[in-house]
Amino acid sequence: MTITPNELLNMAVAAAEDKKAMNLVALDLKGISLVADYFVICHGNSDTQVQAIATEIRKRVHDAGVSVKLEGMDAARWVLMDLGDVVVHIFHRDEREYYNIERLWSDAKVVENV
Incomplete structure (x- = not known):
C-alpha cells in the first residue's frame, strides 16, 4: 500500500495531537524545497x-x-x-522559541485543516 504525502501528513499530525503536541503547524514546502513536501513543527x-x-x-x-x-x-x-515526503520537528518548548524555524520557512504556506 502506498501512502500519499497528504495521508502521511495527516497521520503524523493526528498522532502528535493525540499526545497533546503544542502549537502544531504544518507547512507546505512543495515548490519551495526539495527536502520534503511538508514540515510538521x-x-x-x-x-x-x-x-x-x-x-x-x-x-x-x-x-x-x-x-x-x-x-x-x-x-x-x-x-x-524524516518520513520521506514529510519531515517532523518536535521541539522542547525552550528550543522551539530559540530556533524559531517557522521564520526560516516563512515563504511556505501553512496547511489548514490537517
Missing part, C-alpha cells in the same frame, strides 16, 4: 512529552509501512523525524 513541555509525541508518530507510520529516520530522541530537545 510542534513542541512538548517536557522531555517525556517530546519523546511520547515522537514515539506515537513513529508507531503509526511504521504500522502503515513507512520507514522513519530519527535523530535527537535521547536528548529530547529537538527530535527530527
